[in-house]
Amino acid sequence: MLRQIEGSRAVAETVALCRPEVVCAYPISPQTHIIEAVGVMVKSGELAPCEFINVESEFAAMSVAIGASAAGARAYTATSSQGLLFMMEAVYNAAGLGLPIVMTLANRAIGAPINIWNDHSDAMAVRDAGWIQLFAETNQEAADLHVQAFRLAEELSVPVMVCMDGFILTHAVEGVDMLDQSTVDAFLPPYEPRQVLDPDSPVSIGAMVGPEAFEEVRYLAHLRQLDALDRIPVIAAAFEEATGRRSGGLLSTYRTDDAETIVVALGSVLGTIKDAVDIRREAGERIGVVGITSFRPFPFQAVRDVLCGARQVVVIEKAFSIGFGGVLATDLSLALHGTDCTLRSVVAGLGGRSITRLALEDLFATAARGQLEALTFLDLDHGVVERERERMMATRRSGPSAENILRDLKAPRRVGAKEKS
Amino acid sequence: MTTRPVRFYQVGSFAVGNRLLEDGDRTVQSDLNRANSIDSGHRACQGCGEALGARYALDAAMRATNGQMVAVNATGCLEVFSTPYPETSWRIAWLHSLFGNAPAVATGVSAAMRVKGKPEVRVVAQAGDGGTVDIGFGCLSGMFERNDDVLFICYDNEGYMNTGVQRSAATPPAARTATTDAVGPEPGNAFGQGKDLPRLAMAHDIAYVATATVADLHDLEAKVERAMQFRGARYLHILVPCPLGWGSASDDTIHIARLAKETGLFPVFEAEYGKVTSVSHIRRRTPVEEYLSIQRRYAHLFGKKPRTEVIARIQAIADRNIERYGLITDETVGATREVTA
Numbered sequence: 001m002l003r004q005i006e007g008s009r010a011v012a013e014t015v016a017l018c019r020p021e022v023v024c025a026y027p028i029s030p031q032t033h034i035i036e037a038v039g040v041m042v043k044s045g046e047l048a049p050c051e052f053i054n055v056e057s058e059f060a061a062m063s064v065a066i067g068a069s070a071a072g073a074r075a076y077t078a079t080s081s082q083g084l085l086f087m088m089e090a091v092y093n094a095a096g097l098g099l100p101i102v103m104t105l106a107n108r109a110i111g112a113p114i115n116i117w118n119d120h121s122d123a124m125a126v127r128d129a130g131w132i133q134l135f136a137e138t139n140q141e142a143a144d145l146h147v148q149a150f151r152l153a154e155e156l157s158v159p160v161m162v163c164m165d166g167f168i169l170t171h172a173v174e175g176v177d178m179l180d181q182s183t184v185d186a187f188l189p190p191y192e193p194r195q196v197l198d199p200d201s202p203v204s205i206g207a208m209v210g211p212e213a214f215e216e217v218r219y220l221a222h223l224r225q226l227d228a229l230d231r232i233p234v235i236a237a238a239f240e241e242a243t244g245r246r247s248g249g250l251l252s253t254y255r256t257d258d259a260e261t262i263v264v265a266l267g268s269v270l271g272t273i274k275d276a277v278d279i280r281r282e283a284g285e286r287i288g289v290v291g292i293t294s295f296r297p298f299p300f301q302a303v304r305d306v307l308c309g310a311r312q313v314v315v316i317e318k319a320f321s322i323g324f325g326g327v328l329a330t331d332l333s334l335a336l337h338g339t340d341c342t343l344r345s346v347v348a349g350l351g352g353r354s355i356t357r358l359a360l361e362d363l364f365a366t367a368a369r370g371q372l373e374a375l376t377f378l379d380l381d382h383g384v385v386e387r388e389r390e391r392m393m394a395t396r397r398s399g400p401s402a403e404n405i406l407r408d409l410k411a412p413r414r415v416g417a418k419e420k421s
Numbered sequence: 422m423t424t425r426p427v428r429f430y431q432v433g434s435f436a437v438g439n440r441l442l443e444d445g446d447r448t449v450q451s452d453l454n455r456a457n458s459i460d461s462g463h464r465a466c467q468g469c470g471e472a473l474g475a476r477y478a479l480d481a482a483m484r485a486t487n488g489q490m491v492a493v494n495a496t497g498c499l500e501v502f503s504t505p506y507p508e509t510s511w512r513i514a515w516l517h518s519l520f521g522n523a524p525a526v527a528t529g530v531s532a533a534m535r536v537k538g539k540p541e542v543r544v545v546a547q548a549g550d551g552g553t554v555d556i557g558f559g560c561l562s563g564m565f566e567r568n569d570d571v572l573f574i575c576y577d578n579e580g581y582m583n584t585g586v587q588r589s590a591a592t593p594p595a596a597r598t599a600t601t602d603a604v605g606p607e608p609g610n611a612f613g614q615g616k617d618l619p620r621l622a623m624a625h626d627i628a629y630v631a632t633a634t635v636a637d638l639h640d641l642e643a644k645v646e647r648a649m650q651f652r653g654a655r656y657l658h659i660l661v662p663c664p665l666g667w668g669s670a671s672d673d674t675i676h677i678a679r680l681a682k683e684t685g686l687f688p689v690f691e692a693e694y695g696k697v698t699s700v701s702h703i704r705r706r707t708p709v710e711e712y713l714s715i716q717r718r719y720a721h722l723f724g725k726k727p728r729t730e731v732i733a734r735i736q737a738i739a740d741r742n743i744e745r746y747g748l749i750t751d752e753t754v755g756a757t758r759e760v761t762a
Binding site for chain 1: 488489490491493494500501504505506507509511512513514515516517518519521522525526527528529530531532533534535536537538542559560562563566567569
């Protein structure tokens with residue numbers, strides 16, 4: 001049923017349709033609306049049997065999910081940013097134990113400086129943890145991906161993280177075609193774990209593994225992620241058959257058939273990119289878009305197949321590895337190895353800075369002229385950066401630059417505030 | 422019906438053989454049908470107090486739950502020596518996740534058992550003192566305040582022994598560890614620091630908090646059984662001497678644990694809903710020197726020039742415990758263990 005609904009609410013109601021059995025909750029913006037809504041449904045008895053546990057930290061949230069999943073319950077939680085980093089040790093552990101936990105990651109920047117707005121630094125920080133990471137472009141896809149995530153996780157015994165842009169998606173109210181219980185029940189069978197904590201057939205789970213087998217264990221985890229590359233399209237196809245809607249899969253393409261330039265991105269910014277691409281197309285440029293849905297496992301072959309015909313690939317990503325450059329761009333450069341395709345990496349939208357259609361049009365025009373540098377930071381205020389660099393040269397001192405920059409910007413909206421030098 | 426008082430022959434230990442007790446009073450370990458939760462073949466050091474404590478505690482919990490139990494283990498000695506790949510000493514359902522999250526993992530297992538319609542399956546979580554008072558404390562306090570149905574057992578050997586004997590917040594004053602070495606003007610661990618976890622647990626008003634030592638295993642078993650009679654969060658703090666970390670003879674583990682209790686340095690008691698309900702009285706008041714002098718971690722107190730002022734400060738701690746818990750009464754000497762109904 002099509003409803004005008006907040007992204008968080010759509011996800012919460014969809015998760016509820018998946019019949020979670022243990023939900024652990026710790027508040028952090030911008031994820032909080034999701035677990036609040038699930039919490040109401042559990043407390044009212046609507047979701048029985050389901051336990052909603054208000055934990056004391058994200059580390060505990062993932063740990064409770066680990067215990068619940070190992071004991072055979074379908075476990076769910078959600079987090080963002082600092083919360084994900086605080087649970088990092090347990091995030092790795094859940095994957096290592098092969099527990100099919102599903103977690104929503106409402107993507108948000110990581111401090112310092114503290115920042116609650118959207119970028120993908122949090123997801124990138126755990127890309128090597130062994131979780132499957134799926135990125136939603138829209139709230140419709142965010143909702144749909146959760147249903148697919150539970151099935152994928154439980155088929156493969158691998159935890160799945162559904163990434164949706166904080167605020168941009170979580171707090172946006174838009175039309176979402178909500179699934180009904182019978183459709184979800186038919187698509188998602190009850191969780192039947194391969195190995196479970198059962199007093200009647202006791203097993204030891206989480207034993208120490210030394211050098212004699214650790215590499216094999218890790219390699220098997222890698223193979224299971226590669227298996228996911230096969231399962232993700234199959235599950236997306238089954239979902240389409242059940243709902244009549246295309247959602248998920250390894251990647252999505254838009255106007256790529258004859259494209260000389262292909263723009264690659266993750267998440268909600270794909271919408272703005274498509275608008276800018278439409279305008280460039282009207283001007284006669286052969287430009288298209290690829291959205292990566294499955295970031296981990298990374299679909300090397302599918303990406304290579306769709307990009308190899310292009311002359312230039314422009315990666316726009318909301319995260320980067322400090323001291324190195326783009327993260328997604330690095331993966332793509334490997335996928336494009338041996339082709340004639342030029343790769344351009346653009347870092348944009350950090351800490352919630354808007355990525356506007358106009359800025360993207362300019363960017364694509366620069367790219368079309370062959371003038372885009374290998375690594376670009378979109379809309380960077382070079383004046384601010386230069387002033388701070390000069391200060392650092394003049395007086396050698398340690399400490400944060402954020403406060404200096406704020407003084408430069410003189411907080412224009414704080415009318416009446418006394419100016420300090 | 423005539424009654425005959427049980428006579429305790431083993432005067433040195435006050436322990437009594439199971440042969441002399443009625444069936445109902447015999448230890449779980451004396452029962453051929455005990456669970457053997459942690460079986461032989463593990464790699465604990467000779468004289469390990471933790472291995473002994475875990476065996477008695479878990480077998481007692483298994484009997485109390487009719488075998489319907491899952492154990493969650495924090496990282497540490499117990500986890501490492503019991504599961505060297507590809508072997509396991511555990512004959513019960515057992516889960517290890519991380520160092521600091523055992524209470525939360527146990528909460529998750531307990532919640533899963535409820536939703537799966539198996540509320541009879543009980544959960545015991547266990548950790549060393551590092552996993553309890555330090556890195557696991559946040560999760561433990563959360564589990565306590567939510568009153569999750571978990572018995573949490575701390576095997577307290579007063580330091581990070583698995584990593585090579587470093588100080589924890591359970592390391593006592595003056596004790597030498599690798600990070601509180603016996604050097605400088607105030608050798609060993611500082612005075613005035615550390616966490617008293619049983620009292621912190623009581624402050625959460627949970628149903629049951631108790632302490633025990635491996636010197637009185639009958640008492641330890643009784644406390645585990647008592648703990649399993651409650652639903653909700655429960656806490657059992659067991660003093661387990663560590664020959665490696667304490668620098669004690671491996672055949673002195675029981676002796677040292679007994680001295681910890683008899684000096685008053687380790688008060689043995691039970692509390693329900695935040696109130697102390699019973700204490701194990703000191704039978705033969707013992708000066709702390711007797712306890713300290715047989716452990717190399719305190720060797721710096723007994724050199725050519727004994728540090729009498731430091732020993733006096735430790736004695737003061739024992740005296741304060743004796744007063745706080747009323748560990749000595751007029752009838753103390755010769756008192757018998759009170760078995761809780």
